[in-house]
Amino acid sequence: MTNLQILAYENTALGDLCLRRRELLSRPGTVITEITLDHQLLMSSHITVSERALATEALARHAGDELSVLIAGLGLGYTAAAVLNSERVSRVRVIELIPAVVGFLKDGLVPLSTELLADARFAVRDGDAYAVLEDEASEPWDLVLIDVDHAPDDHLGPGNEGFYTRSGLDRAKKHLAPGGILAVWSYADSSPFVEALRAAFNTVDLVPVKYRNDLVDEEHTDWLFLAWD
Numbered sequence: 001m002t003n004l005q006i007l008a009y010e011n012t013a014l015g016d017l018c019l020r021r022r023e024l025l026s027r028p029g030t031v032i033t034e035i036t037l038d039h040q041l042l043m044s045s046h047i048t049v050s051e052r053a054l055a056t057e058a059l060a061r062h063a064g065d066e067l068s069v070l071i072a073g074l075g076l077g078y079t080a081a082a083v084l085n086s087e088r089v090s091r092v093r094v095i096e097l098i099p100a101v102v103g104f105l106k107d108g109l110v111p112l113s114t115e116l117l118a119d120a121r122f123a124v125r126d127g128d129a130y131a132v133l134e135d136e137a138s139e140p141w142d143l144v145l146i147d148v149d150h151a152p153d154d155h156l157g158p159g160n161e162g163f164y165t166r167s168g169l170d171r172a173k174k175h176l177a178p179g180g181i182l183a184v185w186s187y188a189d190s191s192p193f194v195e196a197l198r199a200a201f202n203t204v205d206l207v208p209v210k211y212r213n214d215l216v217d218e219e220h221t222d223w224l225f226l227a228w229d
Contacts, residue, residue, distance in 0.1 A: 007033075007109045010100040014157050019104050024215070033076065033111055035101070045111050048078040050185060050209040050222035051147065055082035057207055057224055058143050058183040059089075066090040068140070070175070072129030073147035073185075074101050077112040083145070084119050092122050097148060097157065099126040130163045133172040140177035147185040152193035152225075164193050169200035169227075176228075184225040193225060201227035 008019040015038035024030045024046075032046040043051075059067075067089045071080055074096035083092050096102050102124055104110050106117070116122050129148060149155045152164045162168040169182075176182065182201070184193075189206070197204045207224040 008100070008104060008107075012037075012098055012100060014098065017098060017100050019109055026215075035076065035104075043075045045076055045078075046215065047211060047213060048076070049211045050224070051075060051078040052082040053207070053209045054145050054147055054183055054185045054224055055079050055086075057205075058145060058181050058226060059083070059086050061205070061226060061228065062142060062179065062181055064088070064142060064179065067142040068177070069093070069143040069145065070095070070129075070141040071145045071147075072133075073097070074105065074124055075147060076110050077105060077116050079145060079147055079185075080116055080122060080124075081112050083143075084116070084121060090121060092119075094122070094124040095127045095129040095132060096124060097126070097128060102126045130160050133163065133175055134168065137174040139175075140180065141175055142177050142180050143183065144172070144175060144180065145183045145185075149186075151186040151188040152184075152190040154188070164190075164196060166196045166199045169196055173200055179228070181226060181228040183227075186223045186225065189223050190225075197225060197227045202229045203227065 004020060004022045006020050010017045018036045021031060021033050032044055034044045035042045065088045068091045069083050069089055071094045074094050080092055080094055083089055105113050149160055194206060205226040209222045211220055213220050
């Protein structure tokens, strides 16, 4: 293959979205898939540690079976795949803000397309997950996993601020089944968001996910916020 293949390019309300596949020059034969937004890397198949940890850390804190899981943010599908890896999960629904990202999956353009679409427990649609969580609860979820914004104070798009407040969390909490867990991914710690979580929930865990980005030879830490009653 050539070093870089553009698989799809879409103009979206949030900017120019590109799905690309490339071979690492430093590692011939290693091919990765990436999504960029306005030429900034949004997600990659090369390092998926924290995306998968969002699922496994939440699952580890829930003792139930036949779990129903709502995921806000599809990305390249690694959180959903980690959830579906558990036999305790009976249903996974994903809401993705950018319709083109859903299209990438359904068109078979991302590495996990076949695996996810073949699992009868999995379904995905485009939509605003924050608006869903702000609305009246129509069905309870055992796990609500959110990976949309970069951080509680660094949003992918406008209009998400309310979720990170006490009142926004109180509304989101109504979508949880008894014993349900809310988990939020972030690239940064956020004391104000932790305070809002502690005001809304009885128990809050802040989990650092440390890993080395070997492409730039740097240590990174992402953060998971987990909360439940």
